[in-house]
Structure formats: C-alpha cells, structure tokens
Amino acid sequence: MRAHIWLSLLVLLSRAALAAPPPAVDPAMLDLADRSRCLTCHDIDETVRGPAWRDVAKRYRGKPEVEEALVNKVHEGGGGAWGNDYMSANKRVGLDNIRVLVRWILSLP
Ligand code: HEC
Structure with a gap:
C-alpha cells in the first residue's frame, strides 16, 4: 500500500518535470531588444525577417x-x-x- 503511494508520487513528480517550460528568457534583455527595435525583425524562437535568435546561438556555439x-x-x-x-x-x-x-543572443540555450 505504502509503496503504491510513493510510486504515484514519483509518477506525478516526473510528469511535472517533463511539463516544465523551456528556460525562461531574461525579461530585461528582451526589453532592451524591444527598445532597440530588434524585435521588429527577430524573435527568440521563430524566424521572422531575421533568423530566430536560438538558431543564431546554435550556429555559433563554441565560437566566441x-x-x-x-x-x-x-x-x-x-x-x-x-x-x-x-x-x-x-x-x-x-x-x-x-x-x-x-x-x-549567443548565450541562449
Ligand atoms: C530590418 C530588420 C532587422 C532588424 C531591425 C534587426 N535585424 Fe538582425 N537580422 C536581420 C536579417 C534579415 C538577418 C539575416 C542577415 C544575413 O542573412 O546575413 C539578421 C541577422 C542577425 C544576426 C546574425 C548575423 C549573422 O551573420 O549570423 C544577429 C546576431 C542579429 N541579426 C541581431 C540583431 C540585433 C541585436 C538587432 C537589434 C539591435 C537586430 N538584429 C535588428 C534583420 C534585422
């Protein structure tokens, strides 16, 4: 009986971990990007006119x-x-x- 309860708890916890949102984006940096008008052509995750910034980070990862x-x-x-x-x-x-x-941008996960 006990073991069953613990097992359910474990299942619930791992579900919560799986459903965790992607790493949060620093709101101060997003604000700077917005005020600098970058966001008229860029998005973190999606290609707009310019490439998605996560794609930029991926391309240049390990090339400081x-x-x-x-x-x-x-x-x-x-x-x-x-x-x-x-x-x-x-x-x-x-x-x-x-x-x-x-x-x-280069540090984005
Ligand atoms: C008028 C639209 C526009 C604006 C505004 C804009 N970008 Fe871009 N950006 C682009 C386009 C289009 C590309 C792709 C250029 C290319 O193919 O070399 C790009 C590419 C980039 C790249 C990758 C460059 C490379 O050579 O890989 C970075 C980093 C970037 N932008 C950052 C910024 C930042 C930071 C701002 C705000 C200060 C900004 N962009 C504002 C359109 C824009």
Whole structure:
C-alpha cells in the first residue's frame, strides 16, 4: 500500500518535470531588444525577417571569436549568412548595447 503511494508520487513528480517550460528568457534583455527595435525583425524562437535568435546561438556555439564580427554586422547592417534578406544598420542602438545584446543572443540555450 505504502509503496503504491510513493510510486504515484514519483509518477506525478516526473510528469511535472517533463511539463516544465523551456528556460525562461531574461525579461530585461528582451526589453532592451524591444527598445532597440530588434524585435521588429527577430524573435527568440521563430524566424521572422531575421533568423530566430536560438538558431543564431546554435550556429555559433563554441565560437566566441565571432562575437566582434556580429557586433559590427548588427551595427553596420549586412546579409549573406541566413538567406537573401539584409539586416539594415542599427547605429542608433550604439555599440555598447549591441555588444550586450549579441553576447546574450549567443548565450541562449
Ligand atoms: C530590418 C530588420 C532587422 C532588424 C531591425 C534587426 N535585424 Fe538582425 N537580422 C536581420 C536579417 C534579415 C538577418 C539575416 C542577415 C544575413 O542573412 O546575413 C539578421 C541577422 C542577425 C544576426 C546574425 C548575423 C549573422 O551573420 O549570423 C544577429 C546576431 C542579429 N541579426 C541581431 C540583431 C540585433 C541585436 C538587432 C537589434 C539591435 C537586430 N538584429 C535588428 C534583420 C534585422
């Protein structure tokens, strides 16, 4: 009888673990991305005009040397890496904020 109760509890707990949502996205970073107008073309999980940011993180995982080039590309604008579309320049966001955003994007699980 006891064992049965424990077993049910275990099943319930593992179900809860399986249903856990994906890792939360830092709301402060999402806010910065929103204020920087990145979200008009990007989403964390879905490709919009620009690639999904989790795909960007996946492509460059383990290649920290790309960070500076990506910062410059977001700043100046550019294309050729994901498709036929072109990212317009984001100079008003400023290099410091862009660097913070790119580091965060690259760290997305
Ligand atoms: C006008 C639409 C638009 C806006 C606004 C925009 N992007 Fe993009 N972004 C794109 C497109 C399109 C690409 C794909 C370019 C390519 O294929 O090389 C891209 C690519 C990227 C990449 C990957 C670049 C590579 O070479 O792999 C990063 C990182 C990125 N964007 C970050 C940002 C950030 C951060 C902002 C806000 C400061 C931003 N983007 C704003 C359209 C946009």
